[in-house]
Amino acid sequence: MTDRAYALFEEQQRARGIDVELVKQRLKSFTIETPSWGYGDSGTRFKTFQKVGVPRNPFEKLEDAAEVHRLTGVCPSVAIHIPWDKVDDYEQLKRHAEQLGLRIGAVNPNLFQEDEYMLGSVCNADPAIRRKAVDHLLECVTIARQTGSRELSLWIADGTNYPGQADFRKRKGWLLESLAEVYRAMPAEMRMLIEYKFFEPAFYHTDLADWGMAFNLAQKLGPQAQVLVDTGHHPPGTNVEHLVAYLIDEQKLGGFHFNSRKYADDDLIVGAINPYELFLIFFQIISASADQNPQVRTTVEKIAYMIDQSHNIEPKIPAMIRSVLNIQTQYAKALLINLEEVRAAQDAQDVLAAEDAVRKAFEMDVGPLLTVIREEMGLPHDPMKAFAESAYASKILARGKGGASW
Amino acid sequence: MTDRAYALFEEQQRARGIDVELVKQRLKSFTIETPSWGYGDSGTRFKTFQKVGVPRNPFEKLEDAAEVHRLTGVCPSVAIHIPWDKVDDYEQLKRHAEQLGLRIGAVNPNLFQEDEYMLGSVCNADPAIRRKAVDHLLECVTIARQTGSRELSLWIADGTNYPGQADFRKRKGWLLESLAEVYRAMPAEMRMLIEYKFFEPAFYHTDLADWGMAFNLAQKLGPQAQVLVDTGHHPPGTNVEHLVAYLIDEQKLGGFHFNSRKYADDDLIVGAINPYELFLIFFQIISASADQNPQVRTTVEKIAYMIDQSHNIEPKIPAMIRSVLNIQTQYAKALLINLEEVRAAQDAQDVLAAEDAVRKAFEMDVGPLLTVIREEMGLPHDPMKAFAESAYASKILARGKGGASW
């Protein structure tokens, strides 16, 4: 049935003018970075539920990530978080990754868990605390060099809880000053990806509250600084795909932290709450990948697709596999959009035809396509099932409860 | 200057037709319940910062609450949370409270911190877990009897994170069934206050998501069940004062959990983000307190005014005093609304005059009034300053860090 389904799929797509071989090629080369912390326990402020089998150290996290890569074939890199993944010897961590068929992806500093950061890190009114924060960022640049990472992924959690608590403009200055020092320390091939967030953990103001602030900061720092879009970090209603297109056009989109949200920064499995939004994000990316401007095309090529979620109630490895499959599914659907058809309808200002040209690809079933691709890549048809039945799934139970959670 | 200020205030208010003696009387008899957990450390999912001097056990929490009552004069009761305030001998806890000039207020069960509750407590598909949850609620009824409390304050954190995860309607049935058993176990003078919350810790659906669900549940349970309005538990834009008036009219408003929010359930100091909303809530309450319907008046008289906040970055006792002062300030301002004037403008459908009749009371300065009231009650003029200079403030430092946080 699978073969017939794929044959029919191919025939249908060709009839629509879709270059199926190109679609397959793009799907095979599309990679997603998983985060080390996504394999550990996480929770809400009310409770972190502990699971049996979660990794107890950075090395085990990499092993879990390798399992996800083994089953999905598209997750060759792993983001690390310092100090959660602090080790004595980063060369050893790098080698461990390599032996598992992985490489170290973005290095994520932590500027929110030290006691000193209660009222801010790089935006703190106390210069000694800012110094500490900058030193930590510089340490992460070093770790990135040591692990072969090429991205410093910055989430600045700084903000205030009350009107009057702090001086917005002074903090803005300190933020720029701090990151400028870090920027200067980065080697030429390293990128600084700057994240923004509407709120939380601060509840009155957040120093980097939206894409505009992250963008402006990246503009001031220079070409190696770009913006990181976390799909859950916006006010309700925000048209995220518009921001994506905007940032690509400015050559300032550096990457994504994928996850789903219905309310705030819910950090659920990507694609689980509003899959159409994810599809529309990919539509913008794919459109721009064929842009006349080579700098726009280069920007698109360098986008880092990273998952950043909190698996509060889910088993960790299956949650990660599901996330990868959801991203792949929507990316595949978006690749079936006939861009010529879209363009023609847009040029004719035919609203319903243009909308239809995009939406109908979303309604197609890419199951047969993904199955064949997995087959060709030597992967299990159903990575979720394959994991459930794997020896690895049972083996990790021996780790017991109480892993290296954050 | 204080005396002259008050004399002028009195003169001005009398000229406006305000019965200043009645206002003073109502302010003196208006009491606010503080929560035991508000004296301990709390945090976000990212970090709980530990403060020096927070209470190490339920007895010390009561001592801190007594200090707040000593300085403000309007906080004679303390809400407790089980198991955070679990003690071997609840009679002893009650006596401790009494010796401090306090009484035990609402008893708050905890249905979210046991491992079994990961996928729900009273709404869990597993009957054994529902049994455990109901047993805990029944235990809290017993504790309420033992401590002289007359309110069981229920926050059901149950919900799901993903579409399809659970059956909404079955869970609805289990919820009713569970609470009905608890309701039947309550003595006649006890009230069950049912809280609702838009989201968090569940991020797809919450079993008691809004006032309508809590209200309908309270209707089914009977007259001893009422709704508890937590001011931070609504979608953005919600007209909370409208819900308050609505519930009073249905004789189903049982009480409040006061706090401030700008984004989600931020749990900041009440009155710090949008003080006008707090004032408008009191406007509805005060209006209804003069209703022709005696049942409406009784409903208003029994409203439990409780604080429920997370003091993540603030010193705990000052944060509590500030909260009490903010509530008092807005209540005092609302008492200065000339209800006759409002009614006349409303009857004449004069939009701007009616709006003015309400808003102008908000713009008045109730400082002189509150100062005189504190004087007459034998309290310090400035409770914040009085605490800062108190022996108590220094004494508790000896407790060190790492109190009985939640």
Next chain:
Amino acid sequence: MTDRAYALFEEQQRARGIDVELVKQRLKSFTIETPSWGYGDSGTRFKTFQKVGVPRNPFEKLEDAAEVHRLTGVCPSVAIHIPWDKVDDYEQLKRHAEQLGLRIGAVNPNLFQEDEYMLGSVCNADPAIRRKAVDHLLECVTIARQTGSRELSLWIADGTNYPGQADFRKRKGWLLESLAEVYRAMPAEMRMLIEYKFFEPAFYHTDLADWGMAFNLAQKLGPQAQVLVDTGHHPPGTNVEHLVAYLIDEQKLGGFHFNSRKYADDDLIVGAINPYELFLIFFQIISASADQNPQVRTTVEKIAYMIDQSHNIEPKIPAMIRSVLNIQTQYAKALLINLEEVRAAQDAQDVLAAEDAVRKAFEMDVGPLLTVIREEMGLPHDPMKAFAESAYASKILARGKGGASW
């Protein structure tokens, strides 16, 4: 290719345990009501753009609706709006509908366009205005009798723009009093469907602001009163499918006003912004249609599926056809959910399996299924294309601009 596609579809679904014949039967008998006003010009407060070819009177609106029914086969009834569809002889309107193969659906009174309603209609402080409003509602009951309609569909736009402007609780009383009179005038087979709306045209408070208020009102009125869910009338983030399940469980869901929204009450084409939400709504309905409780099943059977949109920039008839197709598509997908599989995963509390059992049906392609159904019903495969190429599409151009817009 179509035949092979359908054959494969059938084979795949049977292998999954889906009763394809039952699915087809349900799809064929699933009907959607279109609104007369959806064929006319509408706009925002900034501008109503006028289209060539929109109907100039109620009779032409019915003709357009008949065209939509002719092409889709599932739109046999048309909602009317009084006074927009006011005619001298309602028997004639009814006959006109019948001759077109249609029947008159819900009658929608208008309580927001008369000058007197500026500050409210049935909630107005002026008894003469309330009288006028009730009389209009009674007139609509009569019109419903005359046209054979069995639903009175009520949207009460009443509310206030400023704090203090009016007395919430008095208005609540007037609302009940007014609708009770109308309820008593309804024949036994008529239903009153009560709509609610978060805000607009009132911007401070809305008298029927949420499902809870509509539900409580319907409870007080009696069994012929039910709640109408307009999918665009909720605060951001609201879990609409949860409300749907809740109201079904209470046997108080009367029907839907379908449309899409991203921000406020945007009134875009249903299924265009977040198709997964529409699918999840149908998932709840389909689940409940197999409930053990016969009253729940009856409630589901009687749900009125109505479209209510503003086609500000779209050609009207194509916009309506697209809406019908979008609803059908998501309903068809939801029918492919294997409810046994969902239930088993829910009972086992297997979060990811339960989620997968629902989501995977959404990812399927129902194109082949819908094509075959249309074929069996003697309908064009592609109703959008069929309309574009129809004589009707050209014929209506003769109407010119400036139709009977609202």
Next chain:
Amino acid sequence: MTDRAYALFEEQQRARGIDVELVKQRLKSFTIETPSWGYGDSGTRFKTFQKVGVPRNPFEKLEDAAEVHRLTGVCPSVAIHIPWDKVDDYEQLKRHAEQLGLRIGAVNPNLFQEDEYMLGSVCNADPAIRRKAVDHLLECVTIARQTGSRELSLWIADGTNYPGQADFRKRKGWLLESLAEVYRAMPAEMRMLIEYKFFEPAFYHTDLADWGMAFNLAQKLGPQAQVLVDTGHHPPGTNVEHLVAYLIDEQKLGGFHFNSRKYADDDLIVGAINPYELFLIFFQIISASADQNPQVRTTVEKIAYMIDQSHNIEPKIPAMIRSVLNIQTQYAKALLINLEEVRAAQDAQDVLAAEDAVRKAFEMDVGPLLTVIREEMGLPHDPMKAFAESAYASKILARGKGGASW
């Protein structure tokens, strides 16, 4: 009583270290621009209620504005809107304004009411429509020269309603290209104030959706382009005062469109829904007005404070006076913040002290201060009452209904 009240006020403020003379001086020189369209009828998409006495042409609108200025003393300029205020002879309009003691303020082009603009104006895919739009903008530059206006105030309503409808990035390019041409046509002393809006009238994407897009555009255009903050144009929860501070710091805040909102772009009377937000905006402005950086100070000096509201149910002139008074009230309160005290608490990172230093000014009564200022300026104590009793109020009734509404 007024004299005593003011004497006490002055004494109290001096004791707090406030320079009362400076406060008075700043209040007297603080001016607010009213919009010509705010004197006419406006409405929602559901209905525009017509009032008796609204102006029938641009000259009468200026007369109403002059009445507001006569009574409040702080509204010497009037924003005009083209084509709503189109006249044959703009010199004559200017002279009319001057004779009334007014001057023409910002010129507001209209890019949303022509039929051609249905799918966009300066972002339209059709170059002829973009040309028309740019020509209209150039016409407005000419009108601004002729009327002595120094601000071109741009609200670009362009956007789309459906995914796929148009190409975000192409439209972004056309927007820049169009405004660049207009920018080049402006005389050196003219400013372009660029507004942004979250949504409406477009409901899927808006080309200038947030401050970041307006800011980036202004950066590209040059120093004469700045951002205009409409207080109602943000997603729920947005910290507007933070954006204000941010834009001032970048020397890109050009002005405000003041109004109130609870839900979307409600356009209610400024200060009526959340007065604390308005106060906090002024706190940021006042703080920056004492900045060390002269360019920051210059930016603050040039801020244009403009009202932009829809008085759907209110009498127009009273609504405008109330708006002016509300702004004045919050500005006056913000002037009572002791910035030294704030700074000291901020430097000490004393959260509660810093919050208190700001909030307590908000709780003060500035009534006595404003009364005295009005007295000194030869104005009525109570402008609302003065208008109600004025001959002007009766005189305009002769205009009848059906004025020059938008």
